[in-house]
Amino acid sequence: MIKNPIFVKSAASPSDFLKADKKQIAVAGKSNVGKSSFINLLAGCRLARTSQTPGRTRLINYFDMGNFILTDLPGYGYAKASKGEIEKWGELVESYLLREEKLARVLMLLDIRHPPTELDHLLVDYLFRTKIPFSVIATKADKIAKSRIKPRVSEIAAHLKVGEGDIIAVSSHTGYGRKETLSLIRNILNIEL
Numbered sequence: 001m002i003k004n005p006i007f008v009k010s011a012a013s014p015s016d017f018l019k020a021d022k023k024q025i026a027v028a029g030k031s032n033v034g035k036s037s038f039i040n041l042l043a044g045c046r047l048a049r050t051s052q053t054p055g056r057t058r059l060i061n062y063f064d065m066g067n068f069i070l071t072d073l074p075g076y077g078y079a080k081a082s083k084g085e086i087e088k089w090g091e092l093v094e095s096y097l098l099r100e101e102k103l104a105r106v107l108m109l110l111d112i113r114h115p116p117t118e119l120d121h122l123l124v125d126y127l128f129r130t131k132i133p134f135s136v137i138a139t140k141a142d143k144i145a146k147s148r149i150k151p152r153v154s155e156i157a158a159h160l161k162v163g164e165g166d167i168i169a170v171s172s173h174t175g176y177g178r179k180e181t182l183s184l185i186r187n188i189l190n191i192e193l
Ligand SMILES: Nc1nc2c(ncn2[C@@H]2O[C@H](COP(=O)(O)OP(=O)(O)O)[C@@H](O)[C@H]2O)c(=O)[nH]1
Pocket: 029, 030, 031, 032, 033, 034, 035, 036, 037, 038, 049, 050, 051, 052, 054, 055, 075, 139, 140, 141, 142, 143, 170, 171, 172, 173, 174
């Protein structure tokens, strides 16, 4: 159980990064993949703002989940983003990933229906190269038939060259995969939730 989750703050630049003792789990993925909905799923309440309009979150948002911090990284791949915005995104996310000493794991979100995009691959390659531990979350599992979930997870695993066991399929709408995700977080942080 996650007790009393709260929004802590947003950061627009490294000087705003959260200084706290708790470990952090960061949620990354393209704009509209379901990051905010996923955070709300874990929190069990409407904590993060979800939007119909992609590309609205340009900030890093921190949520205190009691025993750890869930960090919502700004989404990428928003078609209407300008070159300047993309550069700013890169700088902000890269400084976070490289500097945050409390970062315990990146949860890389992908839409279960689609193969990873070029930008998804770039991020995964970056995480491999910099040896930042990550797990993959395949979102919107309610959008495909239950029988298609396993095969899709295998396909995504093959695309990203990760093990099938490193991917959890979730649905923020039905709660599918919530338990498994919480148990992953428990294992990562070695804590009770
Ligand atoms: N069917 C379905 N829709 C979802 C799910 N998660 C998110 N969405 C929808 O996808 C859109 C983007 O979600 P949001 O959480 O704001 O994505 P973000 O931009 O990555 O934070 C919203 O319209 C959500 O309602 C899911 O598990 N199932």
